[in-house]
Amino acid sequence: VPPTSPATDGDRPLVVGVDVGGTKVLAGLVGEDGSVHHLTRGTTPGRMASPEAVEETVAACVRRAAGDRVPDAVGVAAAGFVDATGARVMFAPHLPWRGEDVRARLAERVGAPVLLENDATCAAHAEASYGAGRDAGSMLLVTLGTGIGGSLVLDGRTWRGAQGMAGEFGHMQVVPDGAPCECGRRGCWEQYCSGNALVRDARSRLGVEPTVLTELCEGDPDRLTGPMVTAAAADGDLVARRTFTRIGEWLGVGLSNLVAAFDPALVVIGGGVSEAGDRLLDPARDVLAGSLVGAGHRDVPPVVRAALGPEAGLVGAATLARATYC
Amino acid sequence: VPPTSPATDGDRPLVVGVDVGGTKVLAGLVGEDGSVHHLTRGTTPGRMASPEAVEETVAACVRRAAGDRVPDAVGVAAAGFVDATGARVMFAPHLPWRGEDVRARLAERVGAPVLLENDATCAAHAEASYGAGRDAGSMLLVTLGTGIGGSLVLDGRTWRGAQGMAGEFGHMQVVPDGAPCECGRRGCWEQYCSGNALVRDARSRLGVEPTVLTELCEGDPDRLTGPMVTAAAADGDLVARRTFTRIGEWLGVGLSNLVAAFDPALVVIGGGVSEAGDRLLDPARDVLAGSLVGAGHRDVPPVVRAALGPEAGLVGAATLARATYC
Numbered sequence: 340v341p342p343t344s345p346a347t348d349g350d351r352p353l354v355v356g357v358d359v360g361g362t363k364v365l366a367g368l369v370g371e372d373g374s375v376h377h378l379t380r381g382t383t384p385g386r387m388a389s390p391e392a393v394e395e396t397v398a399a400c401v402r403r404a405a406g407d408r409v410p411d412a413v414g415v416a417a418a419g420f421v422d423a424t425g426a427r428v429m430f431a432p433h434l435p436w437r438g439e440d441v442r443a444r445l446a447e448r449v450g451a452p453v454l455l456e457n458d459a460t461c462a463a464h465a466e467a468s469y470g471a472g473r474d475a476g477s478m479l480l481v482t483l484g485t486g487i488g489g490s491l492v493l494d495g496r497t498w499r500g501a502q503g504m505a506g507e508f509g510h511m512q513v514v515p516d517g518a519p520c521e522c523g524r525r526g527c528w529e530q531y532c533s534g535n536a537l538v539r540d541a542r543s544r545l546g547v548e549p550t551v552l553t554e555l556c557e558g559d560p561d562r563l564t565g566p567m568v569t570a571a572a573a574d575g576d577l578v579a580r581r582t583f584t585r586i587g588e589w590l591g592v593g594l595s596n597l598v599a600a601f602d603p604a605l606v607v608i609g610g611g612v613s614e615a616g617d618r619l620l621d622p623a624r625d626v627l628a629g630s631l632v633g634a635g636h637r638d639v640p641p642v643v644r645a646a647l648g649p650e651a652g653l654v655g656a657a658t659l660a661r662a663t664y665c
Numbered sequence: 666v667p668p669t670s671p672a673t674d675g676d677r678p679l680v681v682g683v684d685v686g687g688t689k690v691l692a693g694l695v696g697e698d699g700s701v702h703h704l705t706r707g708t709t710p711g712r713m714a715s716p717e718a719v720e721e722t723v724a725a726c727v728r729r730a731a732g733d734r735v736p737d738a739v740g741v742a743a744a745g746f747v748d749a750t751g752a753r754v755m756f757a758p759h760l761p762w763r764g765e766d767v768r769a770r771l772a773e774r775v776g777a778p779v780l781l782e783n784d785a786t787c788a789a790h791a792e793a794s795y796g797a798g799r800d801a802g803s804m805l806l807v808t809l810g811t812g813i814g815g816s817l818v819l820d821g822r823t824w825r826g827a828q829g830m831a832g833e834f835g836h837m838q839v840v841p842d843g844a845p846c847e848c849g850r851r852g853c854w855e856q857y858c859s860g861n862a863l864v865r866d867a868r869s870r871l872g873v874e875p876t877v878l879t880e881l882c883e884g885d886p887d888r889l890t891g892p893m894v895t896a897a898a899a900d901g902d903l904v905a906r907r908t909f910t911r912i913g914e915w916l917g918v919g920l921s922n923l924v925a926a927f928d929p930a931l932v933v934i935g936g937g938v939s940e941a942g943d944r945l946l947d948p949a950r951d952v953l954a955g956s957l958v959g960a961g962h963r964d965v966p967p968v969v970r971a972a973l974g975p976e977a978g979l980v981g982a983a984t985l986a987r988a989t990y991c
Contacts, residue, residue, distance in 0.1 A: 500928025602826025
């Protein structure tokens, strides 16, 4: 049974942000300046788990981030489609939620009002408020995590879409009859450019070329992870570096399409894969500059790394929750 | 030498709209209710012509549309990138303008203030004001002409882009290393779904299958036009009908990408190719419903034909010119 009265820190409301991704849950206390305290993490129960199992993981992370206190508001960034009212996760390829009233169920578990929003929309709000997009009037955010999410900030406002489902860039078809996707289609962009794509590409080289990745995963391709590829590339491993070049080039292909459509002032790349920095972004910039329509007759927008790191989603969710409830 | 004082029709300002496309120029007097009078047309000088030749064609059409009178304002919809200030056409794949100050040069020729805007942005403004999108808060317009143009209306406003270059949907890459495009890239959407793509697809069947198209073009594939394919399909010609099915399916592929990204309330299809109506739109609707990510968990937006026909661009340009100058 959760405690029932909020214990604020003096006059300052206590706001917790949570990011529910396909593999992990991140939570933290978020200050008015966007700073994060008491960062805590959990493992997301798999797609075959019950919705309740995911909700209990979220609630446990909120309790750890808030210490013994009850927060005044909780913002939840979810890797899925959130309906226009912000009550339900309608569909989430990597999570078990399918239309459940997640906002009300989480509010009951944590004993505080909950704001629910798509994770990329939250990250975009945070980057536009405190991060890489602070000075840009319009911004395209592409987050490369397990899959690809994203969001558009136009004239300073996040565009949620008519049904709250804008920004699903990962399921843009870039290869007809291409690689099968968890969404049921084929050739989706996230099959060529995401954390999953990075690991799959690197795995395909194990045993083919000498690479430190073989040692890092102890000879078991199933144990290879994205952070291993990032670390190996940083250490000079050529196989890992070429993997980032290929993923980066596919990033550039998708960005060319999105920039042609939106014409944003700035492109911001977030998510775990973006931790590789210019190793990923330089090939993307090259492809964008070479293939954006009318590239010789316009400014190609800068492509920069997100400034807030993996906490962007929870910071944005908490910021939106604070604006709504505090 | 143009006359120097406007001759208004009583108190009502005289506003002319012009649409400068890749193959033709359309002009007309546009009333406050969006109605078009004195519709006139000219042939666009080819890409190898001088900028001045195109400007003289535009001015001649304005003079014909306005009769002997000098308009109070002229709106020009151009099939190209218009800069953020609305003064220059920066780049136009099918026109010779490359950074010229088209607005000032045309204003001098016609003796009236000129508003210059991208043609698809104008058409979207017209459809959102008087046409298919009158009741929709957000709308994706895709215009299938010689190439593919388009525009986004979000919360009732046309999104022009940071540099005025949003909506270049035709150059979304849908096939890696696909068909070469006039823009210099390969595999652009407009190579598979546009007036040019329609004619190319139909041409490839001449002499392969029996079709009335062979007679319509008098045995010369170079004389085949889009309207011939539309007419043949309406008359029941199977080759022409299958061509529309293929173009419509490619329309659906691109729409799936754009709807996943923007989540508009409504999709409006304009341009000459859209005159085929459901013959084109039904295959597109099927592909969209079958391949839009999360399609089972959301409403798939309606795909409807533009209401204003080929005059949408000039109506929108005139409406914007009236709002600015009258």
